Amino acid sequence: MRLTRRSFFELSAMAGGGFLLKLTLPQLASAQNHAANLLSPDAFVRIAPDGIVTIVAKSPEIGQGIRTSLPMIIAEELDADWASVRIEPANLDEAVYGSQGAGGSMSTPNNWLPMRQVGSAARQLLVTAAARRWQVPESEVTTARGRLLHTSSNRSMGYGEVASDAAQLPPPDPATLRFKDPKDYTILGHFQSGCDNLSVVTGKPLFGIDVYLPGMLHAAYHRCAVFGGRVKSANLDVIRKLPGVRYAFVLDGTIQPTTIVPYEIGLASGVAIVADSWYQAQQARKQLKVDWILPPNPVPSSVELNNRAHALAAQPATHTLYSEGDVTKTLASANKVVEADYSYPFLAHMTLEPQNATAWFHDGKLEIWADSQNPGSGKHLVSQALQIPESEITVHMLRAGGGFGRRLMNDYMLEAAYIAKQVPAPVKLLWSREDDFIHDAYRAAGWHFMKAGLDPAGEVIGWQQRLVTFGDGDHYASGAGIDAAEFPSGRVPNFELSTSTQPLWLRTGSLRAPGSNAYAFVIQSFIDELANAAGKDPLEFQLALLSREASPGSPAAKHPEARYTLKAKRQADVLRKVAEISDWANRSKTAGSGKGMGIAAHFCHLGYFAIVAQVSVNASKGIRVEKVWAVGDVGSQLVNLSGAEAQVQGSIIEAMSHMQQEITLANGKIQQTAFDQNPMMRLRQIPKIEIGWVKTEYSPTGLGEPALPPVLPAIGNAVFAATGKRIRTLPLARSGFHFV
Amino acid sequence: MAIRLTINQKSHTVNVAPETPLLWVLRDHLQMVGTKFGCGEGMCGACTVLIGGYPVRSCMTPVSAVADAPIVTIEGLSADGNHPLQRAWVELDVPQCGYCQAGQILTAAALLAHTPHPTDAEIDVAMSGNLCRCSSYTRIRAAIHEAAAHQTHPKTTASSGATR
Ligand code: FES
Ligand code: FES
Numbered sequence: 001m002r003l004t005r006r007s008f009f010e011l012s013a014m015a016g017g018g019f020l021l022k023l024t025l026p027q028l029a030s031a032q033n034h035a036a037n038l039l040s041p042d043a044f045v046r047i048a049p050d051g052i053v054t055i056v057a058k059s060p061e062i063g064q065g066i067r068t069s070l071p072m073i074i075a076e077e078l079d080a081d082w083a084s085v086r087i088e089p090a091n092l093d094e095a096v097y098g099s100q101g102a103g104g105s106m107s108t109p110n111n112w113l114p115m116r117q118v119g120s121a122a123r124q125l126l127v128t129a130a131a132r133r134w135q136v137p138e139s140e141v142t143t144a145r146g147r148l149l150h151t152s153s154n155r156s157m158g159y160g161e162v163a164s165d166a167a168q169l170p171p172p173d174p175a176t177l178r179f180k181d182p183k184d185y186t187i188l189g190h191f192q193s194g195c196d197n198l199s200v201v202t203g204k205p206l207f208g209i210d211v212y213l214p215g216m217l218h219a220a221y222h223r224c225a226v227f228g229g230r231v232k233s234a235n236l237d238v239i240r241k242l243p244g245v246r247y248a249f250v251l252d253g254t255i256q257p258t259t260i261v262p263y264e265i266g267l268a269s270g271v272a273i274v275a276d277s278w279y280q281a282q283q284a285r286k287q288l289k290v291d292w293i294l295p296p297n298p299v300p301s302s303v304e305l306n307n308r309a310h311a312l313a314a315q316p317a318t319h320t321l322y323s324e325g326d327v328t329k330t331l332a333s334a335n336k337v338v339e340a341d342y343s344y345p346f347l348a349h350m351t352l353e354p355q356n357a358t359a360w361f362h363d364g365k366l367e368i369w370a371d372s373q374n375p376g377s378g379k380h381l382v383s384q385a386l387q388i389p390e391s392e393i394t395v396h397m398l399r400a401g402g403g404f405g406r407r408l409m410n411d412y413m414l415e416a417a418y419i420a421k422q423v424p425a426p427v428k429l430l431w432s433r434e435d436d437f438i439h440d441a442y443r444a445a446g447w448h449f450m451k452a453g454l455d456p457a458g459e460v461i462g463w464q465q466r467l468v469t470f471g472d473g474d475h476y477a478s479g480a481g482i483d484a485a486e487f488p489s490g491r492v493p494n495f496e497l498s499t500s501t502q503p504l505w506l507r508t509g510s511l512r513a514p515g516s517n518a519y520a521f522v523i524q525s526f527i528d529e530l531a532n533a534a535g536k537d538p539l540e541f542q543l544a545l546l547s548r549e550a551s552p553g554s555p556a557a558k559h560p561e562a563r564y565t566l567k568a569k570r571q572a573d574v575l576r577k578v579a580e581i582s583d584w585a586n587r588s589k590t591a592g593s594g595k596g597m598g599i600a601a602h603f604c605h606l607g608y609f610a611i612v613a614q615v616s617v618n619a620s621k622g623i624r625v626e627k628v629w630a631v632g633d634v635g636s637q638l639v640n641l642s643g644a645e646a647q648v649q650g651s652i653i654e655a656m657s658h659m660q661q662e663i664t665l666a667n668g669k670i671q672q673t674a675f676d677q678n679p680m681m682r683l684r685q686i687p688k689i690e691i692g693w694v695k696t697e698y699s700p701t702g703l704g705e706p707a708l709p710p711v712l713p714a715i716g717n718a719v720f721a722a723t724g725k726r727i728r729t730l731p732l733a734r735s736g737f738h739f740v
Numbered sequence: 741m742a743i744r745l746t747i748n749q750k751s752h753t754v755n756v757a758p759e760t761p762l763l764w765v766l767r768d769h770l771q772m773v774g775t776k777f778g779c780g781e782g783m784c785g786a787c788t789v790l791i792g793g794y795p796v797r798s799c800m801t802p803v804s805a806v807a808d809a810p811i812v813t814i815e816g817l818s819a820d821g822n823h824p825l826q827r828a829w830v831e832l833d834v835p836q837c838g839y840c841q842a843g844q845i846l847t848a849a850a851l852l853a854h855t856p857h858p859t860d861a862e863i864d865v866a867m868s869g870n871l872c873r874c875s876s877y878t879r880i881r882a883a884i885h886e887a888a889a890h891q892t893h894p895k896t897t898a899s900s901g902a903t904r
Binding site: 061063191194197198206210212277282351353430433642646651653654674675676682 | 756760761768769771772773774775776778780781783784786813814817820821825826829830832833834835837838840841842845863864865867868870871872874875876877879880881
């Protein structure tokens, strides 16, 4: 990461002593390759005379631990005493803080440098102030745990004692900032408990749903169960007379049915019921009778989609993402050809906290409380839709009861804003669990038709992969495209990765490790099939593939975005290490024993993970995942050891949930409306988990996602080792299996 | 209808329809927000409270049915977050998003009250009705064991921010 413009700090004195530091930095290259310009990831550090350091946490907390981990980075370079650090969540102000989104596991890589700069600059100011106070050269002043030290004269003082002096100094030149040697870290890489934990375990208000304002009313919003349906009429007169109901009205909605539904859909048409309590609004909803105008193209049923996918697979591809050599000829003449069809379903996000937002429209201003992962774009959306200038909109960022990509979209925020515009009081909109199921942005289902050829030595010489997905030509629905560089692209001499698309007329979106959470299952399972067909050890087979150079000019050799180029050594190293800690080489391999181990690896979100799973499978095809070993490479430094391990544990168990869940469509509607119809893992089902890390020289990257994708194929491969049966269709039930 | 409730040893009177679920009385009427709404259908455990020492789904409990019963919510489990489970939860950094955790802790509290040193199998049985979407289960299990080990000798220092 290189700074392209002058960076600067702003410093001001705090009322009552102490100082406040604001950092402004130039735009850093971002994953989304924003039109780039001046981002200012400002962070604030306040040091009070009593030595209490307050650090503002700028990013949305959705359970990934970012509210704790970014301040840790500042505190480390500041050399603060972690026990004296207070963390304060920011409101939305991207002009001040830079991007305040949380997605794609990008918060760590994008903030690693600026957060260290903030901490280091603050420390430098304190050192300068202390040197002046003591009349000694700056080089003789050191710091430790919130204190300044002058060793030769045996003097020391707390940061708070010179904070006011420091506030008078000119801000340091960022070019002169020095960073700690990681071996001296006392905060980073250690186990730190989350900053909100005491509030969590004592039930303090923290989450979006916990917002209560004086005079606040409660809203339920009833949308059409068929995506894009609009209200024709509703029995509002009846509803308005029900207990507690203050207002009931129709919102027309702005959703335009299209073959590719945009990420932010706009407003769904529906009936708002605003009552004294949410329970009353929901009770009134039961009496609601709505006549709907259905969209011209309601979403097809799952059966229709599946039939069409197979029909499309038999036709030429609409789009070839990457090809090299002559795959058709190679497959026709290969010593051995392996052919397999894989598929996986739509999935819902099911954050435990249902979507909600509170809005208050008064005096031409709009105030919003929401736990969006992407509050900046929510604010923009609301401003555009309601014609309220962004300067008149305040967004308070609350802790989210889960994100997983669901809260990247701001439909609930938009709905709350529209409702609040019509009500002379603050209104909290809360979705029911059923609302949350049927108005989600689903992980796209997909079908992969795989064919590969082996030469007499068991080497892969041809690979043909057709993905049937959703979209229009080479435009894909959100989360439904595939990267041309997806492994083993570029590493097989005769290769073709192509797609066919069908329209969906329904919103899809990002679910934790989007794309990867599906493709790793397909590709890493199929590679295991090939290893088996070649009579080779799956680990050795993977390592052999990775040892091949990507062919020059292929997207795998040079990804359009450099950091997304797979580094084969990193992937091979996590594989070797996971094999080592799981004692892979000595695993028992009795075919049909009902016990087996499987291995898989995947690179995504800048992180490398390899997984070994150990399963036992009973006579009725019940799978017990006994143990999972995970090894990750996310660069040179873990930020919070606790958060890092928690993300890996959560990813592993969530991956298991993904294997047993399925959202299906019939009559234009989502068929699952409750947790029992789409079960997530329960405590009694969880495996033992052992985590290892490979440290590399790369800049640290995020852990919200990369551990998840290889878990699915590792379990599938273990089931194959145990039973000789290959899981090619998810959910497990469609392959005849289930978790016990 | 005026209903008297005893919550965390304090008496409250609320004026609500008798079938109103306790969950919504706690949240919307008393603004005790520690008890969470996850499904409203008895399927997730986010709304768990203790009634007479047993875990109960407050979303499925008409408020009129508990007018005479002692109710404990997460806010009342201890005076200052010092219950061994609360301490263990902080020490082991159990919460991810944190949304399920009030329900998890209260369910665990009932378990420990009746089974002070539960085995893994007993934890499985007691805790498997509480969903954690973030899948923090590994640490939930560990924290219950940790709390069980410490409940007779409570530690006196809070260990938030502890380095290990
Ligand atoms: S909210 Fe009561 S069980 Fe889910
Ligand atoms: S910690 Fe998020 S649901 Fe349990």
